[in-house]
Amino acid sequence: MTTQTFRVEDIHCGGCENAIRKALTRLGGVRDVAPDSATNQVRVDFDSSQTSTAAIAERLAAAGYPVIE
Template sequence: MKQTVFLAPDIECGGCASAIQKALGKVEGISDVKVDIAAKTVAVAHDLVLVSVEAIVTRLEHAGFPAVAQ
């Protein structure tokens, strides 16, 4: 498993965190998602074979949270 941290500046509240958890939580290859509202980051533990960093960025964008890997 690899952990990647994404900066998502549009995170503002618990509702945002819930939306991100929902968007990423059931993706095959992602084992953990932690949203830090204050830091506006999303830490994702994932298997690089099953889900790439680019695929996670795409999922976040589709959920309304443009993000970049740090």
């Protein structure tokens, strides 16, 4: 299991957090998603044999929450 924290743009509320959870839990290999609107960060626990940080970042961007590098 791998844990990665992503800084993202525009997490404003609980609705944003729920949208992020929904988008990422549909990605194979993702085990837990913990978005935090106070810090604009998303912690993701995932199986690195099933998905990658790049795939997670792409999914976040597609949901409207691009990763800040």
